[in-house]
Amino acid sequence: MSYARKNLKNVTGSIIAVIVVAAIAIWQFYLFVTFKSVEGGSGHLWFAIAMAVLACGAAFLVFSVFVHHDTEDDLHITSAPGA
Numbered sequence: 001m002s003y004a005r006k007n008l009k010n011v012t013g014s015i016i017a018v019i020v021v022a023a024i025a026i027w028q029f030y031l032f033v034t035f036k037s038v039e040g041g042s043g044h045l046w047f048a049i050a051m052a053v054l055a056c057g058a059a060f061l062v063f064s065v066f067v068h069h070d071t072e073d074d075l076h077i078t079s080a081p082g083a
Contacts, residue, residue: 007065014062018055025051 028048035041 011062011065014058014065018059018062021051021058022055025049025055 025048028044028051032041032044032048035044
C-alpha cells in the first residue's frame, strides 16, 4: 500500500489547502488588476506573487507524496547461487 493511500485524509487536506492558497493568489491578482487608485495597488501584486509561489511549492511537496517510495512494499527477489 502506498504512502498516499495510507494518509489519504492528510493528502486530501493538503490538496484543499493548495487550492485555497491558489484561490487567494488569484483573488489578490484580480484586486491588483482592478485597482482604481493612483498608487497602483502594488501590495496586492506582491501578495499575489507570494501566494502563487507558496501554492506552487506546496503543490510540489503534496504531489511528491505520490512518488514516495514505501519501504514496506519492497519485494526482494534473490536468485539461486550459480553452479
